Amino acid sequence: MKEKAAGPNGSRRRAGPVGGAPAQSRELRRQGRETLRKLCEAAITVFDERGYNAARVDDIVKAAKTSHGTFYLYFSNKEDLFQALVSGVTEEMRELAGELPSVDANRSGYEELRSWVGRFYDLYEHYHPVIRAWTELNAQNAEMARRGAVVLRRFIEQLVMRVKEVDPAPVTDPETAALAMVSMVERATFYAIGGLVHVERDVLVEQLATILHVGMFGGTRRRWAARK
Amino acid sequence: MKEKAAGPNGSRRRAGPVGGAPAQSRELRRQGRETLRKLCEAAITVFDERGYNAARVDDIVKAAKTSHGTFYLYFSNKEDLFQALVSGVTEEMRELAGELPSVDANRSGYEELRSWVGRFYDLYEHYHPVIRAWTELNAQNAEMARRGAVVLRRFIEQLVMRVKEVDPAPVTDPETAALAMVSMVERATFYAIGGLVHVERDVLVEQLATILHVGMFGGTRRRWAARK
Amino acid sequence: MKEKAAGPNGSRRRAGPVGGAPAQSRELRRQGRETLRKLCEAAITVFDERGYNAARVDDIVKAAKTSHGTFYLYFSNKEDLFQALVSGVTEEMRELAGELPSVDANRSGYEELRSWVGRFYDLYEHYHPVIRAWTELNAQNAEMARRGAVVLRRFIEQLVMRVKEVDPAPVTDPETAALAMVSMVERATFYAIGGLVHVERDVLVEQLATILHVGMFGGTRRRWAARK
Amino acid sequence: MKEKAAGPNGSRRRAGPVGGAPAQSRELRRQGRETLRKLCEAAITVFDERGYNAARVDDIVKAAKTSHGTFYLYFSNKEDLFQALVSGVTEEMRELAGELPSVDANRSGYEELRSWVGRFYDLYEHYHPVIRAWTELNAQNAEMARRGAVVLRRFIEQLVMRVKEVDPAPVTDPETAALAMVSMVERATFYAIGGLVHVERDVLVEQLATILHVGMFGGTRRRWAARK
DNA sequence: CATGAATGAGAATTCATTCAT
DNA sequence: AATGAATGAATTCTCATTCAT
Numbered sequence: 001m002k003e004k005a006a007g008p009n010g011s012r013r014r015a016g017p018v019g020g021a022p023a024q025s026r027e028l029r030r031q032g033r034e035t036l037r038k039l040c041e042a043a044i045t046v047f048d049e050r051g052y053n054a055a056r057v058d059d060i061v062k063a064a065k066t067s068h069g070t071f072y073l074y075f076s077n078k079e080d081l082f083q084a085l086v087s088g089v090t091e092e093m094r095e096l097a098g099e100l101p102s103v104d105a106n107r108s109g110y111e112e113l114r115s116w117v118g119r120f121y122d123l124y125e126h127y128h129p130v131i132r133a134w135t136e137l138n139a140q141n142a143e144m145a146r147r148g149a150v151v152l153r154r155f156i157e158q159l160v161m162r163v164k165e166v167d168p169a170p171v172t173d174p175e176t177a178a179l180a181m182v183s184m185v186e187r188a189t190f191y192a193i194g195g196l197v198h199v200e201r202d203v204l205v206e207q208l209a210t211i212l213h214v215g216m217f218g219g220t221r222r223r224w225a226a227r228k
Numbered sequence: 229m230k231e232k233a234a235g236p237n238g239s240r241r242r243a244g245p246v247g248g249a250p251a252q253s254r255e256l257r258r259q260g261r262e263t264l265r266k267l268c269e270a271a272i273t274v275f276d277e278r279g280y281n282a283a284r285v286d287d288i289v290k291a292a293k294t295s296h297g298t299f300y301l302y303f304s305n306k307e308d309l310f311q312a313l314v315s316g317v318t319e320e321m322r323e324l325a326g327e328l329p330s331v332d333a334n335r336s337g338y339e340e341l342r343s344w345v346g347r348f349y350d351l352y353e354h355y356h357p358v359i360r361a362w363t364e365l366n367a368q369n370a371e372m373a374r375r376g377a378v379v380l381r382r383f384i385e386q387l388v389m390r391v392k393e394v395d396p397a398p399v400t401d402p403e404t405a406a407l408a409m410v411s412m413v414e415r416a417t418f419y420a421i422g423g424l425v426h427v428e429r430d431v432l433v434e435q436l437a438t439i440l441h442v443g444m445f446g447g448t449r450r451r452w453a454a455r456k
Numbered sequence: 457m458k459e460k461a462a463g464p465n466g467s468r469r470r471a472g473p474v475g476g477a478p479a480q481s482r483e484l485r486r487q488g489r490e491t492l493r494k495l496c497e498a499a500i501t502v503f504d505e506r507g508y509n510a511a512r513v514d515d516i517v518k519a520a521k522t523s524h525g526t527f528y529l530y531f532s533n534k535e536d537l538f539q540a541l542v543s544g545v546t547e548e549m550r551e552l553a554g555e556l557p558s559v560d561a562n563r564s565g566y567e568e569l570r571s572w573v574g575r576f577y578d579l580y581e582h583y584h585p586v587i588r589a590w591t592e593l594n595a596q597n598a599e600m601a602r603r604g605a606v607v608l609r610r611f612i613e614q615l616v617m618r619v620k621e622v623d624p625a626p627v628t629d630p631e632t633a634a635l636a637m638v639s640m641v642e643r644a645t646f647y648a649i650g651g652l653v654h655v656e657r658d659v660l661v662e663q664l665a666t667i668l669h670v671g672m673f674g675g676t677r678r679r680w681a682a683r684k
Numbered sequence: 685m686k687e688k689a690a691g692p693n694g695s696r697r698r699a700g701p702v703g704g705a706p707a708q709s710r711e712l713r714r715q716g717r718e719t720l721r722k723l724c725e726a727a728i729t730v731f732d733e734r735g736y737n738a739a740r741v742d743d744i745v746k747a748a749k750t751s752h753g754t755f756y757l758y759f760s761n762k763e764d765l766f767q768a769l770v771s772g773v774t775e776e777m778r779e780l781a782g783e784l785p786s787v788d789a790n791r792s793g794y795e796e797l798r799s800w801v802g803r804f805y806d807l808y809e810h811y812h813p814v815i816r817a818w819t820e821l822n823a824q825n826a827e828m829a830r831r832g833a834v835v836l837r838r839f840i841e842q843l844v845m846r847v848k849e850v851d852p853a854p855v856t857d858p859e860t861a862a863l864a865m866v867s868m869v870e871r872a873t874f875y876a877i878g879g880l881v882h883v884e885r886d887v888l889v890e891q892l893a894t895i896l897h898v899g900m901f902g903g904t905r906r907r908w909a910a911r912k
Numbered sequence: 913c914a915t916g917a918a919t920g921a922g923a924a925t926t927c928a929t930t931c932a933t
Numbered sequence: 934a935a936t937g938a939a940t941g942a943a944t945t946c947t948c949a950t951t952c953a954t
Contacts, residue, residue: 031933031938051367053281057924067940072925136367139279139360149424156425176435179425184412196377197384197407207404211443259913285949295915300950487934507823509737513928523936528929588823595735595820605880612881632891635881640868652833653840653863663860671895715917715954741945751919756946918952924945931939 021076036074038064043081048129052082052136079141086134086147089127093151096123100158102165105218113217114209117185121205124189132194155182163216170218181212264302266292271309276357280310280364307369314362314375317355321379324351328386330393333446341445342437345413349433352417360422383410391444398446409440492530494520499537504585508538508592535597542590542603545583549607552579556614558621561674569673570665573641577661580645588650611638619672626674637668707758720758722748727765732813736766736820763825770818770831773811777835780807784842786849789902797901798893801869805889808873816878839866847900854902865896 028036042064046055057078061071075081100116103109124131137144159178163171171177185208191197192204213219256264270292274283285306289299303309328344331337352359365372387406391399399405413436419425420432441447484492498520502511513534517527531537556572559565580587593600615634619627627633641664647653648660669675707720726748730739741762745755759765784800787793808815821828843862847855855861869892875881876888897903 026937029937035938053364054368056922068925069927069940070938072927073938077924132367136281136364139275139364140282145422145424152419152424173431173435176427176431177439179419179427179432180412180416180436180439183415183419184408187411187415188408191380191407191411194373196373196380199404199407203401203404204407207401208408211405211408215439215443257913263913284947296917296950297915297952298913301913305949485934491934503823509820510824512926524929524938525931525936526934529934533928592737592820592823595816596738601878601880608875608880629887629891632883632887633895635875635883635888636868636872636892636895639871639875640864643867643871644864647836647863647867650829652829652836655860655863659857659860660863663857663864667861667864667899671899710916713916719917740943752946753919753948754917756948757917761945915954916952917954919948919950921947921949923947926942926944927940928942929940931937933936933938 021080022072022074032074035064035066035070038066039071039074039081040085043085044129047082047133052078052133055133082130082133082137085130086144089130089134090147090151092123092127094154096120097151097154097158100162103162103213103217105166105213105220109217110209110213110219113213114205117209117212118201118205120185121189121193121201124186125193128193131190152182152186155186159216166217168218171216174216177216181216184208184211260302263292263294263298266294267299267302267309268313271313272357275310275361280306280361283361310358310361310365313358314372317358317362318375318379320351320355322382324348325379325382325386328390331390331441331445333394333441333448337445338437338441338447341441342433345437345440346429346433348413349417349421349429352414353421356421359418380410380414383414387444394445399444402444405444409444412436412439488530491520491522491526494522495527495530495537496541499541500585503538503589508589511589538586538589538593541586542600545586545590546603546607548579548583550610552576553607553610553614556611556618559618559669559673561622561669561676565673566665566669566675569669570661573665573668574657574661576641577645577649577657580642581649584649587646608638608642611642615672622673627672630672633672637672640664640667705760705764706756716758719748719750719754722750723755723758723765724769727769728813731766731817736762736817739817766814766817766821769814770828773814773818774831774835776807776811778838780804781835781838781842784846787846787897787901789850789897789904793901794893794897794903797897798889801893801896802886802889804869805873805877805885808870809877809885812877815874836866836870839870843900850901852902855900858900861900865900868892868895 039060042060042062043055045063046059049055050059055078057068057071060078060081061068064071075084096116096119099119101112103113134144134148138148139145156175156178159182160174163169163174163178188204188208192199192201210219267288270288270290271283273291274287277283278287283306285296285299288306288309289296292299303312324344324347327347329340331341362372362376366376367373384403384406387410388402391397391402391406416432416436420427420429438447495516498516499511501519502515505511506515511534513524513527516534516537517524531540552572552575555575557568559569590600590604594604595601612631612634615638616630619625619630619634644660644664648655648657666675707716712720723744726746727739727744729747730743733739734743739762741752741755744762744765745752748755759768780800780803783803785796787797818828818832822832823829840859840862843866844858847853847858847862872888872892876883876885894903
């Protein structure tokens with residue numbers, strides 16, 4: 001039942017990384033765009049290895065096989081680069097949130113939900129270094145925390161909207177329930193991908209989809225749970 | 229229905245903060261213990277304001293109204309101090325995990341669960357600055373991440389144990405379900421306390437307890453959900 | 457009584473800006489001369505806004521709407537460009553010094569003097585950004601300071617020569633008096649043009665000419681001072 | 685006729701150098717004050733040798749035989765240190781301006797004036813490195829230029845005030861005349877001390893005092909000019 | 913015990929200059 | 934002749950840690 005898509009969020013990958021302040025104030029030619037891309041990739045690698053705070057600009061330029069001076073041609077500093085990366089993530093997360101399908105209480109509803117959770121998992125996995133760095137920054141950078149909150153609320157809103165389509169209402173307080181559910185999906189995925197717990201992707205995705213389905217959309221677990 | 233206890237985790241508060249390496253190698257008199265306490269409190273305040281990485285030893289000693297020299301009389305460095313704070317949290321978290329009660333599918337089971345979730349919330353709130361700093365460090369310090377994982381798994385274990393007491397088994401894969409549920413409780417609490425979403429403590433605690441009860445212990449939401 | 461000439465130093469403007477070392481080693485076609493001119497003008501503008509030291513090659517090429525590469529096609533560095541600008545100023549200053557007229561104690565002598573001071577003022581105003589940048593460099597560049605001293609002494613010499621033509625000798629120590637007078641004219645003009653004090657050009661020119669006339673050439677202020 | 689005072693501005697030397705922003709936010713003990721003093725002296729030496737812009741913080745700390753870290757304990761950067769030095773100069777200049785005596789047309793008036801110009805010369809000589817650095821900064825730092833203008837206007841005001849005490853009025857436009865005279869004294873002193881022209885202190889002081897006396901206070905040069 | 917002062921390694925950033933197209 | 938891109942040496946500044954009193 002492996003259903004991992006070709007890339008996170010299906011085939012709609014963004015064109016390329018966006019630069020920070022300095023890069024946006026000028027036209028980039030092919031060579032420039034290539035360097036920008038190398039820097040972004042290098043940064044992701046380095047953030048993955050050492051985390052945001054411990055990452056040095058020097059590590060990034062070494063990983064990108066370029067020079068200090070070049071770095072500052074594209075980004076005004078490490079945070080600027082990071083903001084650019086985060087922009088990519090938030091944009092894809094927004095889209096994914098918007099694609100949460102209508103869900104009914106039947107098996108087809110469950111399957112749609114499971115597929116969606118799977119896409120969330122894959123996106124999350126792809127951007128894991130960035131997301132982890134993001135959690136690091138939340139404590140020291142209010143703007144970053146705010147951007148995270150915006151994405152979180154967007155997920156909650158979408159989930160609430162879908163839940164309200166269901167009749168009879170399966171939950172009495174959809175906002176709070178949605179907060180709980182989104183928290184669950186996000187954090188369990190985080191733990192799984194970070195390796196803090198050992199669990200297979202598909203097992204987790206199924207379990208999360210099941211809880212969501214039962215808890216929010218009136219799905220009944222027992223009838224087909226033994227299928228596996 | 230406010231049920232906040234007198235202090236986090238009831239009356240079993242630890243004696244006082246423990247010092248780092250330098251402090252443990254000698255006897256502390258009254259004045260010494262007082263200075264130690266001031267430093268720990270100051271550190272919590274500063275970590276709350278700026279996060280761990282952005283916190284400077286200078287900020288801490290200023291907040292504690294003492295000097296750099298004195299800081300190093302009690303802790304060998306910033307991380308040493310932080311480890312001391314984290315030790316307090318992990319210890320209390322371990323205990324709380326051990327106190328997860330047996331839960332039945334009835335209302336009394338729900339109420340015990342709710343009380344326990346409430347205690348989790350209060351403990352989490354009390355140590356919020358430390359916990360937030362901890363998430364910051366996870367990305368850059370493997371030992372810290374390991375300690376976090378230990379606590380997480382302890383919660384999962386306890387929950388699994390309680391779930392297995394229930395007959396007939398309400399979930400097919402208790403380990404994964406427990407991961408999901410612990411993630412949910414932890415993260416929703418984190419968002420609520422951090423102010424990223426706006427939700428009342430008691431509303432959240434009830435919702436989380438309900439989902440746990442229904443999802444893990446076979447509780448039925450509908451019968452008494454209208455009670456409120 | 458406005459007597460500002462058509463351009464600084466009358467009609468004897470230099471042909472065009474001279475380039476630095478790289479530009480002088482090759483023939484410049486029309487396009488090249490145009491680029492050279494744009495760079496010089498841009499440099500003057502930037503020096504005016506930020507001073508010499510704070511001026512960046514990047515500022516200059518942006519202001520000239522050209523590129524870094526082009527800059528180094530015409531000048532070997534920032535100082536080379538500046539030397540080129542200074543050469544223009546020193547040359548015109550030398551000429552102006554040489555044109556200090558013979559002055560008698562009468563009104564006609566005063567009027568010739570006033571006209572000459574006016575030309576000094578206008579020349580100084582035109583080159584103000586360059587001159588101000590020059591004062592900046594004097595402290596850090598001995599060669600620049602030397603070139604400034606040469607111009608200063610040239611003015612002093614000329615003034616001494618004119619004073620010695622007068623009989624009976626109106627001053628006992630013409631060298632020192634000339635130093636004082638040249639200092640006065642230069643610095644008062646500098647303050648006026650820089651806007652550090654608020655005074656009209658013609659008022660200042662008259663006053664300076666009067667003091668020079670009375671102090672160096674035996675002019676008597678009282679007879680016609682009320683004229684205005 | 686050497687009349688150089690014991691120190692610039694007589695015996696009223698200020699207590700000691702003032703620190704920059706960081707130093708002012710805490711109490712300085714004896715050792716701290718000593719270090720502050722060493723840094724200021726070292727800075728003056730280095731500014732003298734290389735000028736303000738070419739001076740490196742590294743040069744200053746080497747000259748002061750201390751470390752980089754220490755520098756930033758007392759000043760937030762090179763400019764902060766320089767502002768502190770300039771504050772000392774402006775304060776003394778203000779005082780000296782306030783001490784311009786009443787001057788009559790007789791020899792005694794001349795002598796008082798000469799003594800005052802001599803004190804100006806000595807003060808200027810003592811602070812020459814600072815003043816030269818100041819002229820460097822004028823072009824790139826508006827605040828510095830403003831502070832210079834304030835001092836200049838203070839001198840002009842005082843001179844105008846003294847001139848207005850004289851009856852009958854010797855000059856028709858005292859403000860402009862005062863600008864000219866202050867410019868003369870300042871700039872001639874600057875050239876003399878900087879070594880751009882070669883002239884003895886006492887010769888220059890006498891000449892400047894004479895011109896001031898004759899030009900502003902109705903003194904008559906001829907009667908006693910041959911005395912020398 | 914406590915403290916103010918000093919330290920210096922390490923990190924970020926700038927910018928004149930060169931290079932490849 | 935022009936240009937966008939790259940470079941890296943030089944510089945500033947920070948801050949955990951040590952030291953002397």
